[in-house]
Amino acid sequence: xxxxxxxxxxxxxxxxxxxxxxxxxxxxxxxxxxxxxxxxxxxxxxxxxxxxxxxxxxxxxxxxxxxxxxxxxxxxxxxxxxxxxxxxxxxxxxxxxxxxxxxxxxxxxxxxxxxxxx
Amino acid sequence: xxxxxxxxxxxxxxxxxxxxxxxxxxxxxxxxxxxxxxxxxxxxxxxxxxxxxxxxxxxxxxxxxxxxxxxxxxxxxxxxxxxxxxxxxxxxxxxxxxxxxxxxxx
Numbered sequence: 001x002x003x004x005x006x007x008x009x010x011x012x013x014x015x016x017x018x019x020x021x022x023x024x025x026x027x028x029x030x031x032x033x034x035x036x037x038x039x040x041x042x043x044x045x046x047x048x049x050x051x052x053x054x055x056x057x058x059x060x061x062x063x064x065x066x067x068x069x070x071x072x073x074x075x076x077x078x079x080x081x082x083x084x085x086x087x088x089x090x091x092x093x094x095x096x097x098x099x100x101x102x103x104x105x106x107x108x109x110x111x112x113x114x115x116x117x118x
Numbered sequence: 119x120x121x122x123x124x125x126x127x128x129x130x131x132x133x134x135x136x137x138x139x140x141x142x143x144x145x146x147x148x149x150x151x152x153x154x155x156x157x158x159x160x161x162x163x164x165x166x167x168x169x170x171x172x173x174x175x176x177x178x179x180x181x182x183x184x185x186x187x188x189x190x191x192x193x194x195x196x197x198x199x200x201x202x203x204x205x206x207x208x209x210x211x212x213x214x215x216x217x218x219x220x221x222x223x224x
Contacts, residue, residue: 044216
C-alpha cells in the first residue's frame, strides 16, 4: 500500500503557479521532518525543500528560493509545495519524502510529474 | 558539498560483484546514505551512516568508507539489483546533496 501519495502535478505555462500535495497514510507526520526532492527527465536527484515536524524550520535549494514555499497541515497528514514563477527547468518528477531527523530520506512517495511548457 | 560518483555506468554479469564509488568534495565523516532507483520507481534507502543497512535490505549490499571516500558493494548481483544507485551526504546542510548516480547494467 502506498504510504506517501503525491498529487497536483500537471502541465503548466511558464511563470504560472502550481501546488503539490503529499498525503501520508499509515503513520502520523506530526513528529516527522518532510521534504521534496525532484528529478528532471533522465537526470539525477535534487533536493528541493524541507520542513521541520512543526513547520517552524524551512529550507530551500538555491534554485527555488524565493519562488517555492513548503508548508504542512499535520491535522490532515499532508505536506504541500507551493510553486510560483515556474520555469521550464522546473520540469521534473517531484517526490515527497520522509526524513530521518533532518538527515537522510527513509521513505519516498511515487512522485508526481510537473511539466512547465508553453 | 559536491558528491561525485564513479563510474557513470557499470556493466556486470549476474552473480558477479559490483563496486560503486562516491567521493565528497570535503570530509563528511560517515554521514552518507545510498539509494537504489529502478526505472519508473521512487528511490529506496539502502544504507545510512555509510555502512548501516536499512530495514529489509539484503546482506549482499554493504557500504564502507569515511571522510571523503565511500564504497557501495553488491556481493553477488541478482537480476533485481540492476538499477541506478545514488549517494547522498547529510553532514553539512542545507543543501542535502546527491551524487549524479551510477547505473548498474547487465
